[in-house]
Amino acid sequence: MYYFDELIIAEIRKKNEVALQELYKTHYPMIVHLICSNNGTEQEAKDIYQDAMIAFYERAQQPDFVLTCKIKTYIYAVSWRLWLKRLTHKKRYHGSFEVAESFLRVEEEMRSIEEMELDYDRMNEAMNGLGEPCQSIIRDFYVKGNSMEEISAKYNYTNADNAKNQKYKCLQRLKKLFFDGRQED
Amino acid sequence: MDARKINMRLSVEEIDQLDRYAKGTSDQKEIAAVEDRMNSDASYRQLAKEHLALIQVVVRHGERMRVRQLLEAAHREVNAEPALAEAGTAAGSQASMISSSARQTNQKQSRRFEVGYWKLSGIAASVALISVVATFIITRSLKNEQSANYKELRRNVEQIKRSQKLMMDDIAEQKVAPAPANYAGTSFMISSNGYLTTSYHVVRESDSIFVENEAFGNLKAKVVYQDRENDIALLKIPGFVLEKSSLPYAISKKESSLAEDVFTLGYPKEDVVFGAGSISAMTGYKGNPIAYQISVPVNPGNSGGPLFNNRGDLVGIISGQQTQSSGTAFAIKSTILLASIDQAPDSIKTLIRPSRVSSQKIPSRVDQVNEWRKYVFMVRVYKEQ
Numbered sequence: 001m002y003y004f005d006e007l008i009i010a011e012i013r014k015k016n017e018v019a020l021q022e023l024y025k026t027h028y029p030m031i032v033h034l035i036c037s038n039n040g041t042e043q044e045a046k047d048i049y050q051d052a053m054i055a056f057y058e059r060a061q062q063p064d065f066v067l068t069c070k071i072k073t074y075i076y077a078v079s080w081r082l083w084l085k086r087l088t089h090k091k092r093y094h095g096s097f098e099v100a101e102s103f104l105r106v107e108e109e110m111r112s113i114e115e116m117e118l119d120y121d122r123m124n125e126a127m128n129g130l131g132e133p134c135q136s137i138i139r140d141f142y143v144k145g146n147s148m149e150e151i152s153a154k155y156n157y158t159n160a161d162n163a164k165n166q167k168y169k170c171l172q173r174l175k176k177l178f179f180d181g182r183q184e185d
Numbered sequence: 186m187d188a189r190k191i192n193m194r195l196s197v198e199e200i201d202q203l204d205r206y207a208k209g210t211s212d213q214k215e216i217a218a219v220e221d222r223m224n225s226d227a228s229y230r231q232l233a234k235e236h237l238a239l240i241q242v243v244v245r246h247g248e249r250m251r252v253r254q255l256l257e258a259a260h261r262e263v264n265a266e267p268a269l270a271e272a273g274t275a276a277g278s279q280a281s282m283i284s285s286s287a288r289q290t291n292q293k294q295s296r297r298f299e300v301g302y303w304k305l306s307g308i309a310a311s312v313a314l315i316s317v318v319a320t321f322i323i324t325r326s327l328k329n330e331q332s333a334n335y336k337e338l339r340r341n342v343e344q345i346k347r348s349q350k351l352m353m354d355d356i357a358e359q360k361v362a363p364a365p366a367n368y369a370g371t372s373f374m375i376s377s378n379g380y381l382t383t384s385y386h387v388v389r390e391s392d393s394i395f396v397e398n399e400a401f402g403n404l405k406a407k408v409v410y411q412d413r414e415n416d417i418a419l420l421k422i423p424g425f426v427l428e429k430s431s432l433p434y435a436i437s438k439k440e441s442s443l444a445e446d447v448f449t450l451g452y453p454k455e456d457v458v459f460g461a462g463s464i465s466a467m468t469g470y471k472g473n474p475i476a477y478q479i480s481v482p483v484n485p486g487n488s489g490g491p492l493f494n495n496r497g498d499l500v501g502i503i504s505g506q507q508t509q510s511s512g513t514a515f516a517i518k519s520t521i522l523l524a525s526i527d528q529a530p531d532s533i534k535t536l537i538r539p540s541r542v543s544s545q546k547i548p549s550r551v552d553q554v555n556e557w558r559k560y561v562f563m564v565r566v567y568k569e570q
Contacts, residue, residue, distance in 0.1 A: 144247075
C-alpha cells in the first residue's frame with residue numbers, strides 16, 4: 001500500500017544507516033514546525049523528534065511491526081503524543097489525548113513505545129550502577145558481538161576463561177540491578 | 186520467588202549455552218537441548234527466559250545508543266544546511282538533501298571502500314530518491330488536510346467586495362465603500378504609546394498597513410515584531426501617544442476559566458461588530474494548548490481582534506475558526522501574548538507598557554463596549570500584486 005515507505009522500512013530493517021539518517025533529515029522540519037507552533041523550542045523539537053525516530057527504528061526492527069500508515073504520519077503522530085505527554089509533565093497542557101487525525105493504532109503503538117522506554121531507562125540505570133569494566137565487557141560481548149578471546153585480550157585477562165568468569169559475575173550483578181529495579185516499581 | 190533467588194542460578198556453562206542460543210550460533214543439537222530443557226524443567230525455563238529477556242534489553246539498549254549517535258550525526262548535517270530549517274521549502278531542500286547524501290556516501294566510501302562502493306552508493310541514491318518522492322506527496326496531502334479544517338479569519342476584501350456588490354446591485358442607491366486593501370483584520374491597542382497587537386497571519390506579506398477606527402481615524406502603522414509560531418504580531422503607530430496615561434484594560438496574566446463569559450470587538454465589515462459568548466474549551470484546534478476554543482460568532486475580518494472577559498481584561502486574540510462545525514472559533518491565550526512580548530527584542534519590549542490593573546469598577550456592558558471600542562482598530566493590509 002505504501003510502496004516507498006515499505007522500501008524505506010526494508011532498508012531500516014537491514015540497519016542501513018544512510019536510510020535512517022536521510023529519513024531523519026527529511027522529516028525534521030515538520031516536527032520543528034509542529035513543536036515550535038505548540039509552545040516548544042527547537043531544542044525540545046529535536047529531543048522529541050529523536051525519541052520518535054528511535055521508537056520508529058526499534059518498532060521497525062520487531063517482527064510483529066506492520067506499517068498501517070505512512071512513515072511520516074507515524075512519526076508525526078508519535079511526536080505529537082510524546083509532546084503532549086511532556087506538556088502534561090510541564091503542567092501546561094490539561095487537555096485529553098484525542099488525536100482524531102492520527103492513524104488507528106496509535107494507542108497500541110504508544111503502549112509498546114512506553115514499555116520500551118521503561119526498559120531502556122531501567123537498563124540505563126542498571127548499566128550506570130554496574131560501573132567499569134563490567135559495563136564495557138557486557139557491551140562488547142552482547143552488543144558489539146566480540147568473542148571472549150577478544151575481550152580477554154582487550155581487558156588484559158590471562159585467558160578467555162577468566163574473562164568469561166568476570167563476565168558471568170558482571171551479568172549476575174546486572175541482573176540484580178535490572179530486575180530489582182523492576183520489582184520496586 | 187524467594188526459593189529461586191537463594192538456590193537457583195544458571196551456571197557459567199548454561200549461560201554460555203543460552204548466549205549462543207540467543208545469537209543463533211548454536212548447532213541443531215544444542216538448540217534442541219535448550220528447548221527440551223525449557224519444556225521439561227519449569228525453574229530452568231524461568232531462569233532462561235529471564236536471562237534471554239535481560240540480554241535482549243542489553244542489546245536494544247546498546248542499539249539505541251548507537252542509533253542516537255547516528256541521529257546526532259544527521260542532526261549536525263541538518264544544522265549545517267539552513268535550507269532545511271524552514272518547513273515546507275520543497276524543491277530547494279530536497280536538492281540539498283540529495284547532495285548531502287552524496288557527500289555522506291563519499292565519506293563512507295573512503296572508510297569502507299572494500300565493502301563495496303557501488304552497492305552502498307546505490308542504496309544511498311535510491312533512498313534519497315524515495316524520500317524525495319515520499320515527502321513531496323505527503324506534504325501536499327497534509328496541507329490539504331489542514332486547510333480543510335482550520336480557517337484563518339483574515340478577510341479577503343476582493344472576495345467580499347464581489348459578493349457585496351451582488352447584494353448592492355439590488356439596493357441600487359447604496360454605494361459600496363471602496364476598499365482597495367488586499368486583506369483586512371482587526372487590531373487593538375496594548376500600550377498607550379501606540380503599540381497594537383494583531384494576528385501574524387493578518388499582516389504577513391504586507392507592504393503597508395493602515396489602522397482605522399472612529400475615535401482616531403485612519404493611521405499608518407508598521408509591523409515591529411512578528412511571532413509566527415504563536416500567530417502574533419505587534420504593530421506601532423509612529424508618533425502616537427494616548428492622552429490618557431494608560432489603557433482601561435489590562436492583559437490577563439492568568440488563564441481564563443472554562444465557561445467564562447467573553448466578548449470581542451472586530452471588523453468583519455467596515456463597521457465595528459460586537460460578539461459575545463464563552464470559553465468553551467481550554468485548548469484550541471486539535472488540542473493546541475496555546476489557544477482557547479470559544480463560542481463567539483466570528484467572521485473573516487475578526488482575526489487579530491481582542492477577546493475580553495467580564496471585567497474587560499484582555500484574555501485572548503481571535504485567530505481562526507473551524508470550518509466543519511459552525512460556532513467554533515479559537516483565540517490565542519493572553520498568557521501566550523505576554524510570553525511572546527517577552528521574547529521580543531529589548532528595543533520593543535521595554536516600550537510596551539500594558540496597564541497593570543484593570544479598571545476599578547465593572548461598568549455595564551454597553552458603557553464598557555463604548556469605551557473599549559476606541560482602542561480596537563480595523564487593519565488594512567496592502568501588498569504589491
